Amino acid sequence: MTGLSRRQQTIQVNILNDNNEPCGLPVTLVGRECWTLRKLLDAGERGVSSLDHIGPRLSHYVMKLRRAGITIETVPTLHGGDFPGVHGVYVLRSRLSVLEDNTRAAA
Known part of the structure; x- marks a missing residue:
């Protein structure tokens, strides 16, 4: 994958409240943060682990999603x-x- 195609990967989401109404402005993610959110969305309750995706710095990208206001639980x-041992599985909440x-x- 070239740097250009990686930059072009984007996802824009609204974080919803309990009434399914947007909380603030939309969040736009690019690159690995976009990739991580897509993996979390696809995984659902199963979650995502660095054991499943060896290589990318998954915990770092999860931290960046959390800083963007997205709630992710570490199980x-x-x-x-x-x-x-024990490893963390990240689940989108x-x-x-x-x-x-x-x-x-x-x-």
């Missing part, structure tokens, strides 16, 4: 294997209305 999850999304077209 501690046990795992086995050669190095058993904000209700969002997707206004624009060109992530599918740019893939």
